[in-house]
Amino acid sequence: MPSYHPDLQTFLIPLAEREMTLRNALAQLDAIGNNASEVPWIVQMMENPGFSFPPFSMFKGRVSLFQHDCIHLLLGRGTTLIDEAFTIGFTMGSSHAMSTTASKLFGYVAGHWYPKAYRFPQHAHKVYADAVHLGMISQCLLLEELDYRPYLDCPLGELREELGIEVKLLESYYQIEARRNPKIEASQRLCA
Template sequence: MAIYNPALQVFLIPLWDHTITLREGMRRLLSIGNDQGEVPFLVKIMENPAFDLPPLSMFRGRVTLEQHDCVHLLLGRGTTLYDEAFTIGFTMGSSKEMSSAATRWFATVAGRWYPKPYRFPKSARRIFTDAVHLGAVSECKPLDRVDFRPLMDFSLCEVRHRLGIEEELLQAYYNVEAMRNPKITACRRLRHKE
């Protein structure tokens, strides 16, 4: 059984921090995160592209754990369940191939059958669904097809620019997410304080 690191509840490199490179962000994230061997089997088969067999192939935009961690950083999200829901949803939506039925089914599985530490609460399921739609309307490259290795020494801001990830679109949604969830710290902290 994995030992839960409490730092996962507070980790965040915010969207407006333009000084951190992708490599440095990954170093910080990996210092507190769990490795692939600690991820429950149900979570692996739902989120990992290695399990791209019917009916799981309906979940488009699935990525490896390393890609997933890079996306967390690029989206300016931490590692709470709400951040997980957004990161997974936006990545899937960016594929432009995630159907409404697949979105509902994924949210149901993640909200009812994921093991307790990974299970999306109701508000996280809404964030997941919103993120799928946001990824679909974004003009960014499909994040499941990005090789992040050559981008490691660029700032997170530069990598977002190269991939077409619109910071303004993300920040506008994060402000809405914070207003909808005023009692959830993970959502409130996303609001940029000018």
């Protein structure tokens, strides 16, 4: 059983942070994050592009752990389960190829079959579904297809602009999420 750094519950580089480079943000996340070998097999099968064969190929927006961490930082999300739900949902939606059936099935598996440390809690299901829709309407580049390594020394604000990540869209949604989840600290801090 992997051990989890307690700072994973409070880690956040907010959307308002524009000057920090992707490399520096990743270094902060890497200092507390778990490595790929600690990710349970069911999570890998559902989310890792290495398992893109039927039936798992129905889940679009699958990315490596490195890509996933970069997307967390670009979306201004932390590492709590509600942040995971948003990051995964937005990435899947931004593929513009995720079917409603596949989206619902993924949400069910993540909410019922994932090990407890990775399982979407009840309040995260709406956030996940909203994130899939936001990703679908976003005009950003296909996040799962990007090689983020050439962008490591780019400031987060510039990188968001270059990739077409609509900060105003995310800020608006984060305000809605905070209103819907007044007792969830991870949602409240998005607007701080």
